[in-house]
Amino acid sequence: MKIKTFLYSFKEGLKSIYRNRLFSLASVGTITACLFLFGIFYFILSNFQYIIKTAETSVGITVFFEEGLAEEKKQELGTLISARPEVDRIHYLSPEETWQSYKEKHLKPELVETFGEDNPLENSDSYEVYLNDVSRQRTLVNYIKTLEGIRLVNSSDITASGLASFNSLVGYISAAILVILLAVSVFLISTTVAMGISVRKEEIAIMRLIGATDYFIRGPFIVEGILIGAVGALLPMGVLYLIYGRVTEAITSRFNTLANVLTFLDIHTVFARLLPLSIGIGIGIGLVGSYLTVRKHLHVV
Amino acid sequence: MRDRPETERKKQRNLKGEMPVIALEHVSKSYQAGISALRDVSLRIRKGEFVFIIGNSGSGKSTLLKLLLKEIEPTEGKIFVNGKILSRLHRRQVAKYRRGLGMVFQDFRLLKDRTVFENVAFAQRVIEAPAASIRRQVPAMLAMVGLTDKQKSFPRELSGGEQQRVALARALVNNPVILLADEPTGNLDPRNSWEIMELLEEVNRRGTTVVVVTHNQEIVDMMQKRVITLNKGILISDEQKGGYSYENQNLSL
Ligand SMILES: Nc1ncnc2c1ncn2[C@@H]1O[C@H](COP(=O)(O)OP(=O)(O)OP(=O)(O)O)[C@@H](O)[C@H]1O
Numbered sequence: 001m002k003i004k005t006f007l008y009s010f011k012e013g014l015k016s017i018y019r020n021r022l023f024s025l026a027s028v029g030t031i032t033a034c035l036f037l038f039g040i041f042y043f044i045l046s047n048f049q050y051i052i053k054t055a056e057t058s059v060g061i062t063v064f065f066e067e068g069l070a071e072e073k074k075q076e077l078g079t080l081i082s083a084r085p086e087v088d089r090i091h092y093l094s095p096e097e098t099w100q101s102y103k104e105k106h107l108k109p110e111l112v113e114t115f116g117e118d119n120p121l122e123n124s125d126s127y128e129v130y131l132n133d134v135s136r137q138r139t140l141v142n143y144i145k146t147l148e149g150i151r152l153v154n155s156s157d158i159t160a161s162g163l164a165s166f167n168s169l170v171g172y173i174s175a176a177i178l179v180i181l182l183a184v185s186v187f188l189i190s191t192t193v194a195m196g197i198s199v200r201k202e203e204i205a206i207m208r209l210i211g212a213t214d215y216f217i218r219g220p221f222i223v224e225g226i227l228i229g230a231v232g233a234l235l236p237m238g239v240l241y242l243i244y245g246r247v248t249e250a251i252t253s254r255f256n257t258l259a260n261v262l263t264f265l266d267i268h269t270v271f272a273r274l275l276p277l278s279i280g281i282g283i284g285i286g287l288v289g290s291y292l293t294v295r296k297h298l299h300v301v
Numbered sequence: 302m303r304d305r306p307e308t309e310r311k312k313q314r315n316l317k318g319e320m321p322v323i324a325l326e327h328v329s330k331s332y333q334a335g336i337s338a339l340r341d342v343s344l345r346i347r348k349g350e351f352v353f354i355i356g357n358s359g360s361g362k363s364t365l366l367k368l369l370l371k372e373i374e375p376t377e378g379k380i381f382v383n384g385k386i387l388s389r390l391h392r393r394q395v396a397k398y399r400r401g402l403g404m405v406f407q408d409f410r411l412l413k414d415r416t417v418f419e420n421v422a423f424a425q426r427v428i429e430a431p432a433a434s435i436r437r438q439v440p441a442m443l444a445m446v447g448l449t450d451k452q453k454s455f456p457r458e459l460s461g462g463e464q465q466r467v468a469l470a471r472a473l474v475n476n477p478v479i480l481l482a483d484e485p486t487g488n489l490d491p492r493n494s495w496e497i498m499e500l501l502e503e504v505n506r507r508g509t510t511v512v513v514v515t516h517n518q519e520i521v522d523m524m525q526k527r528v529i530t531l532n533k534g535i536l537i538s539d540e541q542k543g544g545y546s547y548e549n550q551n552l553s554l
């Protein structure tokens with residue numbers, strides 16, 4: 001296609017949008033609503049995923065051995081646990097390390113002095129087990145409890161698996177709403193383009209007689225659809241970009257007890273994926289809506 | 302091998318310019334089963350001819366032009382235009398094919414929201430002509446139809462005759478081989494009608510084949526061109542230097 005033809009299509013597309021401004025506005029409005037919601041769901045989903053990810057790596061299981069268990073036996077247990085598919089990695093914590101971190105976390109320095117060189121946690125060496133999938137924590141705990149030589153299994157956070165199932169629920173709901181909004185958007189764009197075609201019926205008939213090619217006749221309407229879709233995508237992204245920082249800040253300060261769990265993704269990380277995705281969806285809606293309509297109404301020679 | 306000499310002869314005729322630019326062979330068209338708009342029409346129009354097509358209302362004149370434009374398909378028969386067999390043109394080739402034809406209608410069919418200049422330029426834009434060609438061709442056409450000072454006017458600001466001249470400029474701006482006009486003077490007074498006819502004759506003198514459907518008896522009688530008469534879809538006469546003869550009148554009653 002010649003550049004001139006492209007410019008022509010662009011200009012005519014803009015004109016058509018202006019002529020049907022009411023319907024164009026309605027179309028932009030629905031796409032905006034659609035992608036605004038999409039953006040919000042995307043925020044929720046990606047941040048939950050991020051929170052869970054952080055939780056998965058920080059939350060672990062601690063496994064203590066029966067008193068006086070032989071060194072080889074401990075190693076054997078380590079190999080068994082590591083072999084589980086849901087296990088990401090395990091870490092052996094010696095009695096010294098355990099005592100050291102306990103001292104640092106819970107004891108006053110003057111109290112530490114009184115212990116001297118003794119290690120009261122002589123028998124409290126352990127494995128810290130990190131999962132690659134929090135939702136399977138319970139299964140793993142049950143498994144480890146059946147092993148011989150285990151005194152105690154501590155699993156620190158049970159909310160993680162609840163978080164995971166909530167995440168997938170949000171996923172399903174947002175998918176359902178999105179599908180409905182997508183359908184409405186395509187329908188509205190199609191109506192807008194159909195109106196544009198009916199307004200220009202006479203002109204199109206003349207174009208055909210003069211010898212305009214199909215793509216020349218269709219071009220402006222396709223451009224119209226794409227432009228509506230693109231504007232409908234950029235508008236909500238702009239708004240979301242402006243409010244993202246404020247909303248995450250508000251949530252963090254509101255629930256400051258959870259501050260160490262609620263770690264939000266950086267705005268640029270989120271938009272690096274959300275922006276192209278939304279523009280793609282917006283333009284996709286515009287293209288599909290206008291292309292179907294143009295095919296239907298401009299098919300006869 | 303038998304066909305060889307014949308194709309060879311055809312080629313030769315083509316070279317001499319004798320090959321008809323329009324040819325219909327046993328063409329019939331019925332819109333609905335049973336009612337024929339055209340019946341077994343055969344005719345040939347050579348390059349550079351000026352032809353009137355006359356006949357009563359409903360005799361199939363517009364149908365004939367629509368067939369030539371490939372707006373509709375014949376029920377039977379073959380149509381050749383500009384060396385192409387129309388039935389063999391693919392959907393995608395129709396646009397390019399039509400660029401060889403100019404078309405003028407009784408109701409002008411101008412774009413109301415565009416100036417005279419833009420209406421004529423529109424035909425060039427539609428075929429994606431370069432800007433230089435638009436700058437050259439459009440003023441030339443407007444000068445030919447005598448509307449240079451009206452180029453910034455809108456169609457509603459023009460008389461019927463002027464509007465038809467704009468339509469003519471638009472039809473000619475892409476240098477068509479054939480100009481088809483369906484009752485171009487149908488909405489015009491005698492003076493404007495004659496002006497249009499004189500322009501069509503001028504266009505024909507410059508080499509364009511012109512086919513004019515008309516009801517204007519006086520013009521047909523005066524201009525002494527070839528006249529093809531249709532009656533109820535049948536070609537009933539085809540005369541060089543014909544007129545709106547009384548025979549035809551009687552037949553149509
Ligand atoms: N689209 C159509 N559908 C059905 N019948 C049609 C259609 N177009 C034309 N006809 C019929 O075909 C016949 C020929 O019509 P056509 O328009 O070719 O006549 P015409 O000679 O141009 O008449 P006029 O001088 O009134 O313009 C008429 O009987 C008309 O009713």
Ligand SMILES: [Mg+2]
Nearest residue numbers: 362363364483
């Ligand atoms: Mg007619």
